[in-house]
Amino acid sequence: MKGLNTKRYDRSENFTKDFRLSLYKKGLGQDVEIVTKNGTFYGYSAILLVRSAFLATQIEQSKKIQTEYSYEAVKEALEFIYTGEFRIPSAENSKSGQNQFDLACELFSLSKKWILPEIKLRCQKYISSDLELLEITKETELENSKGIKNKALSKLDPIQKLEYEDLKEQVLKVVDKQMPSIIANRDYIHLKDTDLSMILQRNTLNISSELSLFTMIIDYACQVYDSQSDPNELTDKRKKGLRDNLLNRIRFGSMDLDSFLIVENYEILTEDENNDIADYIEMIGENNESGIETILDIYKEKDVDWFKPKRCHLDDNFAKVQKERHDTLLKDLKQLNKEIEQEDPLYVYLPYLRDKLENINLDEFKLQFVSEPKDIYTCTEFHRICDNKGPTIVLIESEGAIFGGYTSVGWITKKQINQQEAEEKKIQKKVDKQDFEIVQDDEKKPEHENQNNTSTSFFDINEPRFEKITPIEDDKAFLFILKSSDKEQQILKVIPEQKENALVYYSKRGPIFGDGWDLAISADLKNGYSDLGLTYQLPDGIRHKSRYAKSFLNNQYGEWKIQRLLVYFRDY
Structure with missing residues (x-):
């Protein structure tokens, strides 16, 4: 008998849900309008006022409710009100173009206002998971947690949208704890003004609101250093x-x-x-x-x-x-x-690169080599100064763009590479005038081979046609864009299957990333060339050797001029 009652109860519950859903989908009993920017919903007041105290209050005043929330958010909330079921939807067909995370944030805000605690709880869990906030809050007590500062700073903008004070307080506590490092490393210069205001105008600070944000930072830095009591802080x-x-x-x-x-x-x-x-x-x-x-x-x-x-x-x-x-x-x-x-442009972009190189102390990298068009430096000087230096950063300025590459091993001379492996991998390649194609030829030695080539172009017809090169393996190498007129900052990682060719040692050229010359510098260090996609990953939809692949780094197709070449590595 007990089982029968349970079964009957289940059937009744399912029937009620189906009935409410049928009312919703068929538009029956529609006596309330809920108006959004992108569309209007019609609902049954008898259901709405029972399920939401906020809507009950609104319905008492008017049967037409204006809301600031998007069509998608209201749709999900109404489906929950009618059926009791809720999921955070994929927003691929969103009228407003929201992504899934933004939609979850909006639903979180809506659930607080409409008093729908179940939606609020589920959105809260989704948001916390997506932002890795659990990782951040667990590591709050660990002062030297790798990447914790950058993680916390990256969450400042999204947490302001949430109206989720407990969450905001947890992230700001982490930021507060990291302020000495933030000030010392100038990480604040890449933050939005709203993020900066949120940090600096906390109740714990006694700073005049009349001061500019920049001056507030300086003043706060002084307060931090004045109150420095832990001797371990000042290493x-x-x-x-x-x-x-x-x-x-x-x-x-x-x-x-x-x-x-x-x-x-x-x-x-x-x-x-x-x-x-x-x-x-x-x-x-x-x-x-x-x-x-x-x-x-x-x-x-x-x-x-x-x-x-x-x-x-x-x-x-x-x-x-x-x-x-x-x-x-x-x-x-x-x-x-x-x-x-x-x-020194690297000084400005350190916060972004630090986030990508958590295990590398970028503060140890020093500017060791600079070449400008007015200089007479060639690839000879580059290799003499920069070979065998270990982890190296190459930065290039060209027509307003700043880009380059990182290698964890550097340009290793042939003598430094294991002889047995070198014998197996000896390759002679022919440099094609247009496409940088290199063909094997161990025996042939052209009459120009010993000439000192300092040509201003990649395609000089007097250049030796055959030259031994050495591929260098580096699974941690990557190219990067730091400043561009039409692209965000981004990293282009080495393709795992091509890690053996991450770099090329070629004595008659400047630094070369990739066996396909994904990024290559000419002999006189005044020109560059790029054809991404053979060794370093391109974004989806871009094909190797296409015009876009060859102009992706700095929007210049073919051979382009270098305004400045900078090379960084450690002093030791």
């Missing part, structure tokens, strides 16, 4: 990073000493800690043009293990000057960022 590596940052701002900046002191808010201590910045100002004079050089001399002459960032103890007059110059400082800082990018 030797971080000290060096801060010193380098200080040095770079002086070296690349065009600010007078007075402005520099206001911006940096650093105090330099001597070994006996008797002298500070105020003493140096008095010694050299605030308007002394050699002031910056004097500070540099002090830095160079001393082993500054005692250096630490600390807020300057400024007197009232100096503080007044600081306040009066906020607008000027903001302008100076923006100009300074431009100058730093002109001097």
